Amino acid sequence: MSVGHGNERLANAICEQAKNIIHISNLYRIPPQEELAEILVSHYGKGGVFFCNSGAEANETALKIARKYGEVEGEIKRYKVITLENSFHGRTISTLKATGQPKFHQYFGPFPDGFDYAKDIKDIYNKIDEKTIAVMIELIQGEGGVNPFDKDEIQELANELKKRDILLIVDEVQTGIYRTGEFYASNLYEITPDIITLAKGLGGGVPIGAVVTRLTDVLKPGDHGSTFGGNYLSTRAGIEVCNILKEEKESNRLKNRIEYFENKLLEIVKEFPNLFNEVSGYGLMRALKTHSTNIRDEIVKKAFEKRVLVLKAGSHSVRFLPPLTISFEEIDEGFDRLKDALMKVEE
Numbered sequence: 001m002s003v004g005h006g007n008e009r010l011a012n013a014i015c016e017q018a019k020n021i022i023h024i025s026n027l028y029r030i031p032p033q034e035e036l037a038e039i040l041v042s043h044y045g046k047g048g049v050f051f052c053n054s055g056a057e058a059n060e061t062a063l064k065i066a067r068k069y070g071e072v073e074g075e076i077k078r079y080k081v082i083t084l085e086n087s088f089h090g091r092t093i094s095t096l097k098a099t100g101q102p103k104f105h106q107y108f109g110p111f112p113d114g115f116d117y118a119k120d121i122k123d124i125y126n127k128i129d130e131k132t133i134a135v136m137i138e139l140i141q142g143e144g145g146v147n148p149f150d151k152d153e154i155q156e157l158a159n160e161l162k163k164r165d166i167l168l169i170v171d172e173v174q175t176g177i178y179r180t181g182e183f184y185a186s187n188l189y190e191i192t193p194d195i196i197t198l199a200k201g202l203g204g205g206v207p208i209g210a211v212v213t214r215l216t217d218v219l220k221p222g223d224h225g226s227t228f229g230g231n232y233l234s235t236r237a238g239i240e241v242c243n244i245l246k247e248e249k250e251s252n253r254l255k256n257r258i259e260y261f262e263n264k265l266l267e268i269v270k271e272f273p274n275l276f277n278e279v280s281g282y283g284l285m286r287a288l289k290t291h292s293t294n295i296r297d298e299i300v301k302k303a304f305e306k307r308v309l310v311l312k313a314g315s316h317s318v319r320f321l322p323p324l325t326i327s328f329e330e331i332d333e334g335f336d337r338l339k340d341a342l343m344k345v346e347e
């Protein structure tokens, strides 16, 4: 919930829009859709946007762009997409297949062909062959445990892929829209991927997904579409979220909050060395790495009893994704409660 619950500006924007037009057919121009697209592109470079309703749908769209690009460009058809182990890309049939965690692949096969998994960024080079059309990665694996990749390695990958005309798709469904402190995590890593996918933080809770890309004429009218994607209501919400957070960023309030939150996490590691090794992540996408899965599960349970909601991620991480507008008082209260909970955790 990037701007928290009951955010007055967002609520007003949604109400005003709802009193006018919520939805029309996408056969007609939708001005707030164009305005939100301009905001998303302004942090990217030259490109365009396709709107949909969720992260999985945004990734499906990215895969379709890549597959068609591989079909129409070059002499041989290229279709293979490489993703990473421990990744998470969604819950539709092909984004499940793209997700590099075997536990997600039970029950739902047969899956579409043409996916392969690399162990880490370096291993991607071993997996590339003449059929490879795209590499899809998160810059900070969210569900995988809040694992940021090395900036130099990512920049080198982006350069290498460009030389080989292989598309770089960055899944920013979790990292996008200031979650790391920058508009895109790609801004933080100083890369311009061929495709960026977005969803979670963009609508402030109103369902919306987006695909930002320089490849604006690969998909032609009729190749792809969405009934509700980019409608008046969701894009109005998206504009307001971006405007609110832009002010938080430019006033340095976001930066101050991030530092304050980070210091609290570092304190916890120092105070409870029996439970934790280290802090990971960027911005307000953070984790405390615990010594074991058991300890981690116990912490999440005890925190819940103290009415603090923290998430499990990967095998060892306690994950934190607070609103980007969280107050210092709320941070204090959350960590006080968390500490109470930690005192009750048995190793």
Ligand SMILES: *Cc1c(COP(=O)(O)O)cnc(C)c1O
Pocket: 053, 054, 055, 056, 057, 059, 088, 089, 090, 091, 138, 142, 143, 171, 172, 173, 174, 199, 200
């Ligand atoms: C949550 C998430 C998705 C899936 O988004 P949905 O809106 O649930 O479909 C995809 N990729 C990443 C990195 C995510 O964190």
